Amino acid sequence: MNRSRSRLRKPFLVILTLLAIGLFSLAPSLAQETTEILVWGMGYDDDYDEILVNRFNDAHDDINIVYENVLTGELSENSQKVRVAMENEAGPDVLGGVDTGANLQALVATGQVRDLTEFYRSSGLIERIPDNLLAQVSIKGRIYAIPQNMESVGIFYNKDAFAELGLEPPTTFEEYQAVLEAVKDAGLYGYTMGLAGGWPSALMASMFMYSSAGSEYIDVLSGTQPWPDCEACLAGLQAFQDMVNMGYANPDPLGIDYNQSLDLFYQGLSIMVLNGPWFINDAISSDPDFEIGFFYLPPVNPATDIKTLGGIGSSLIVAEYAPVDAAFKVVEWMMTEELAVQALRDIAVLPAFSIEVPEDIPPLYYQIASETAANVDKIGFWPVTYLPPKVFGDMNQIVQGMIGGMLSPEDLLNEMQATHSDYLAEN
């Protein structure tokens, strides 16, 4: 009896084993299908992007983000890479870190950027993103990108030095000039300027022109209004030039570069620096002997239609050829408040929508995040994103010419007109 049972047991075990093997081999096809989404840059820095990708993949079985870090090098280089890749349908499904202005327009012109207007409505994003930011990602009434984070540009200042000199953060440009005068009288430099090596020149001059001319300056940058006709731009340039001519800035701004100029700030020689949130981590890691505060640069022209300097730091786009449902899921996840708070906490990136700013973050993060969150509906444009890279590069040199006394502000506008119109004629 026992022997016949053991005889039966063997074939039974064999059948069971075969069944198990069969089931295992069928398992992948029975399991839920995974959609791969190719992402190039999520709009943060590379290391943080990878952390986010891993977090997403751990939490989702149906979608797997494949992250490729191909966006290395200059901004203009990256824009070009992405444009060509998308034109050839070889680009990413989801792309972060997209600039508004000329860059977004060039990408949309490829015909491969998905119109997100309906997605905005269905996901409720339309209620979360303020109109001033929506306008920046819209082309001819259709929305093509999602503002992801914001760069609020303003004056970082040495709070201890301000207290010692009995100064308060100014609210008007006249007050700001009075502060600079007081700082100068105290033997310190008010405005930190390091223009050797390029980009800060065009950026700073742009900030002053924008702060004076507002949206008229955007028309100039877009090529719809001639540079020399913008009188408010001229007033902005003169205010910028005064930073040097009146002795408010550090001497020899053309002899030092951006990083060297920041050293003056950290050493307490100059007590204010115009900068963006990318400066926060650097400021904290430099650990200066003083507390750093922040205020918005008061507009040169109080009647201008902009309120604060800065703009959308980066935005997300979805490719026309991407698996749409999966791509939208990724984008929705990236726009959650939870992730925005995490990015603020981890890397001091400010979201492009209002969030409840956590109080347990470093004070400088907290101050800027709170002020930005409170002003999210007033944030302006990043003017320089409207210039083609070549013209922006020329602008750096031309602004150096004005600061070095080789050009007057009027000459600067004429030079810019010449270089900009040459470029537009050639392209």
Add this chain to the structure above:
Amino acid sequence: MTLLSGQTARTAGIRPRLDLMPYLFILPAVAIYVVFNLGPVLASFVFSFFKWDLLSPTAEFTGLSHYTFILNDDRFWNALGHNFIFLGLAVVIPVWIGLLLAVFIYEIRRGRVFFRAALFLPAIFSGVVIAYVWKWIYHPFAGVLNPALELVGLGAFTQSWLGDHKIALYSTFIAYAWATFGYSMVIFLAGLQDIPTDIIDAARVDGANFRQKLFRIIIPSLYDVFTFVVTLRIFTAMGIFGVIFILTGGGPFYSSDVIDIYVFRMIGNFEMGWATAAATVNAVIVVCISTGFIKWREWRSWSS
């Protein structure tokens, strides 16, 4: 046997064998040269006739329009002018400093190895390192140059070395000269070793002073070495990039701009047609200058 009697291999019906071995030996070097030197040069020349952004699969033929554009561009001529200033200085200052230091090392009896190593040291650093060193030397607040000038009573010469458009180019040249004189020195030193010592000893016995030895014996004996060193300086001065790019970026307001920075700016903007046209024009100028110089030196050598 028959060959020994005066018949050639052909008349004797023997086919000469083509010995491929030498060609096989030089093949890797030729392949590397073609792929990495000749190929890119030719490609660059071809690109100069096309409007192409480096990445697009298509390119539009534009004929000579890029050449017309750059030859009408004031900034191209401005940059080229700076290259010529650099060239004029480069073929004189680092060459003569190198020569005098080589003679100094050749003449001294003690510390020859130390001085040779110490003076050659700048030549082994990369241009980037040298540029960053000089960036800090020139720094208006933390640099050592201005305080050093004040210390020795030359306070009137303190400058904004990189921020003043009138001197920025010359400030970059100082960094370049510092980086290159050691190389010239070593080549001259090698040339000096080839001068027969009995000639110099005979001159010494005849009572020749240092100036006479230098101009009557040493420099004429180093004629070919001079040609080589100056030709080398022509190439480096016309292709100067790293030092200027890091020190001034070509500024302020293009006052230290040179052709390679002009080209780099175009490449950065993906204007490959303009960039390659400018690079081609520069290459033609360099070839003309260096060939002209070498031919002139040969003619002078023969005629004398």
